[in-house]
Amino acid sequence: MGTLDGGQAARLLSVMWSIRLFEERVGQLTRAGEVDGLIHLSIGQEGVAAGVCAQLRDDDHVYSGHRAHGHALAKGASPERVMAELMGRDTGLCRGLGGSMHLVDAEHGFMGATGVVGGNVPLALGSALASRLGGSDAVAVVFFGDGAVQAGHFVETVNLAALWALPLVLVCENNGYAEFTPRSAHTVVERVSDVVAPYGIERATVDGNDVSEVWEAFARFLAAARAGGGPFLLECLTHRVRGHYEGDPGRYREALAEAEWREKDPILRLERQGRAAGWFDEEALGGIAAAAADGVESAVRFARESPFPPAELTGQMVYADG
Amino acid sequence: MAHELPYIAAIVEAIQLEMERDESVLYFGQNMATTENEPFVDAFGKDRVRVTPISETAEIGIAVGAALAGFRPVVELYMAEFMLVAMDQVLNEAPRFRGMSGGQVKVPIVLKAGYGFTAGWAGQHTGTLTGLFMGVPGLKVAVPSTAADAKGLMATAIRDDNPVVYLHHYLLTLEHGEVPDGEHLVPFGEAAVRREGSDVTLVGTGWTVDRALGAAERLAEEGIQAEVIDPRTIAPLDTRTILESVEKTGHLVLVDQATRHASVSTVIAGEVAEHGFGSLEAPIVQVTGLDATIPYSEPLEAYVLPDEDKVVAAVRGVLGTAPVTA
Numbered sequence: 001m002g003t004l005d006g007g008q009a010a011r012l013l014s015v016m017w018s019i020r021l022f023e024e025r026v027g028q029l030t031r032a033g034e035v036d037g038l039i040h041l042s043i044g045q046e047g048v049a050a051g052v053c054a055q056l057r058d059d060d061h062v063y064s065g066h067r068a069h070g071h072a073l074a075k076g077a078s079p080e081r082v083m084a085e086l087m088g089r090d091t092g093l094c095r096g097l098g099g100s101m102h103l104v105d106a107e108h109g110f111m112g113a114t115g116v117v118g119g120n121v122p123l124a125l126g127s128a129l130a131s132r133l134g135g136s137d138a139v140a141v142v143f144f145g146d147g148a149v150q151a152g153h154f155v156e157t158v159n160l161a162a163l164w165a166l167p168l169v170l171v172c173e174n175n176g177y178a179e180f181t182p183r184s185a186h187t188v189v190e191r192v193s194d195v196v197a198p199y200g201i202e203r204a205t206v207d208g209n210d211v212s213e214v215w216e217a218f219a220r221f222l223a224a225a226r227a228g229g230g231p232f233l234l235e236c237l238t239h240r241v242r243g244h245y246e247g248d249p250g251r252y253r254e255a256l257a258e259a260e261w262r263e264k265d266p267i268l269r270l271e272r273q274g275r276a277a278g279w280f281d282e283e284a285l286g287g288i289a290a291a292a293a294d295g296v297e298s299a300v301r302f303a304r305e306s307p308f309p310p311a312e313l314t315g316q317m318v319y320a321d322g
Numbered sequence: 323m324a325h326e327l328p329y330i331a332a333i334v335e336a337i338q339l340e341m342e343r344d345e346s347v348l349y350f351g352q353n354m355a356t357t358e359n360e361p362f363v364d365a366f367g368k369d370r371v372r373v374t375p376i377s378e379t380a381e382i383g384i385a386v387g388a389a390l391a392g393f394r395p396v397v398e399l400y401m402a403e404f405m406l407v408a409m410d411q412v413l414n415e416a417p418r419f420r421g422m423s424g425g426q427v428k429v430p431i432v433l434k435a436g437y438g439f440t441a442g443w444a445g446q447h448t449g450t451l452t453g454l455f456m457g458v459p460g461l462k463v464a465v466p467s468t469a470a471d472a473k474g475l476m477a478t479a480i481r482d483d484n485p486v487v488y489l490h491h492y493l494l495t496l497e498h499g500e501v502p503d504g505e506h507l508v509p510f511g512e513a514a515v516r517r518e519g520s521d522v523t524l525v526g527t528g529w530t531v532d533r534a535l536g537a538a539e540r541l542a543e544e545g546i547q548a549e550v551i552d553p554r555t556i557a558p559l560d561t562r563t564i565l566e567s568v569e570k571t572g573h574l575v576l577v578d579q580a581t582r583h584a585s586v587s588t589v590i591a592g593e594v595a596e597h598g599f600g601s602l603e604a605p606i607v608q609v610t611g612l613d614a615t616i617p618y619s620e621p622l623e624a625y626v627l628p629d630e631d632k633v634v635a636a637v638r639g640v641l642g643t644a645p646v647t648a
């Protein structure tokens with residue numbers, strides 16, 4: 001906890017590169033028709049997933065939404081099994097039945113991504129309640145976008161989380177767009193952290209593209225939640241490089257200029273910070289990116305070689321027996 | 323051994339026994355557990371028994387999350403309509419997780435709600451919304467018609483590893499019945515034959531089981547022997563028992579309080595038309611609620627609902643003892 005050190009920075013860089021290259025590859029495979037279905041990429045937002053999930057244990061439950069690949073990977077899901085899931089294969093995390101928007105990796109405490117904006121927020125509070133009732137110091141974390149904040153689920157959950165003082169950390173990835181709609185067109189409240197102010201929830205707004213800021217703010221909330229505090233809200237201001245979904249023509253906004261994006265890019269920023277701090281040299285940086293690239297290609301090979309699930313699986317999955 | 327209890331008390335008895343048996347069972351909802359003197363709080367404490375704000379989405383969502391984390395919550399919703407403000411959680415989160423996760427997780431929750439309160443409660447508190455729930459794979463739906471089943475189906479619902487919508491009929495709330503002592507489990511997906519008969523099969527659920535039984539008594543005076551079947555759960559639905567009965571009687575009249583196009587009777591009619599056509603000696607007739615919002619005015623409320631007269635007339639119609647007028 002506290003401020004980042006060189007070892008932690010290297011780990012975060014590795015996680016961010018893995019997500020970045022994974023997402024870029026998924027984008028290519030979507031255009032090539034190898035990944036079928038509705039895909040939302042998190043390129044540009046890797047700093048939030050990495051800064052938060054790298055500090056969690058397997059028994060800390062994490063929930064995500066439709067833009068879930070990065071959160072699942074950062075929480076420990078195998079890239080092979082996530083890629084296989086996106087290709088609808090039997091070896092996928094969810095045996096090909098969930099896909100991009102519904103990733104679940106219970107073994108690593110990634111309890112699930114839901115495709116309806118905001119529907120995941122009360123679920124995470126359920127995990128927080130379970131942790132408290134079970135006498136554990138595990139925390140629950142839910143990722144959602146600024147668009148989810150205007151949904152009723154959000155306020156209902158914030159109210160109950162505060163009333164019951166449960167160990168929940170609400171992590172808002174505020175990328176300024178609710179799907180295709182700019183924040184200015186759907187609310188008068190600029191900061192999500194201000195929305196929860198009347199509930200007395202401890203909250204912070206940080207630059208979500210600076211992974212060290214995310215890390216430090218989340219570390220503080222995590223320690224407090226483990227010690228019996230909660231809930232908390234961490235608003236991470238970030239930038240979604242791709243459209244809402246792959247194929248989005250993006251007519252509602254201008255792309256960032258290349259130079260401006262290089263300033264904001266959470267990976268390049270951590271690399272600059274690390275060079276300045278003496279955490280890593282060019283060779284180490286190259287090694288981290290190359291290892292991430294190898295991991296992604298290995299995931300693609302694994303997915304391509306995996307069979308599709310058998311048809312009878314659909315019937316077997318309707319009810320849990322016993 | 324058995325004891326006599328009102329239907330509603332039988333449900334409470336089941337929840338109490340299950341909470342004693344299994345510490346992972348939680349019970350929460352609006353307007354409950356507000357004082358230390360309430361029996362459930364007294365017995366199980368305020369950790370396991372909780373009052374909630376009027377926040378159905380959060381209540382049900384928390385239940386789903388706690389279930390994913392190993393608990394067995396029972397959510398007290400009072401009225402089925404209150405679930406309508408939380409449809410994402412009821413229809414699109416709770417029942418989807420097992421399938422979407424490829425079987426990694428399960429969601430053992432019970433959504434307890436009353437329904438069908440056609441006693442002047444007008445348009446928004448009287449619905450028989452079974453069709454909404456029974457059509458979603460992954461949800462189970464229990465509709466007890468007797469005090470004994472009210473207890474046994476609740477106990478089974480709590481022990482089931484799937485989300486269960488447990489619908490208790492408000493017009494049966496104070497109906498007394500013999501209830502088995504101690505542990506009593508009624509299996510899901512097994513219909514009960516409430517009355518045996520050879521001439522016509524009547525199927526009813528919840529409050530319409532008694533309407534069908536009343537009609538059967540009157541028909542017996544005319545020499546017509548009606549068999550009355552109560553599916554008890556409509557998801558899973560025991561179509562086999564119904565098909566076997568139709569094979570014997572050759573005639574089927576379905577009695578359902580729901581509006582016709584959202585009723586379990588329409589689903590049963592479809593199954594029997596497809597799988598039991600060879601047994602049928604006359605068209606299937608459905609005596610359902612009319613496709614209308616339940617009116618407040620008492621005579622109009624009665625007009626849109628099934629009753630014994632309508633059931634008797636329908637049976638006479640299918641048996642050819644009176645012209646079909648449906």
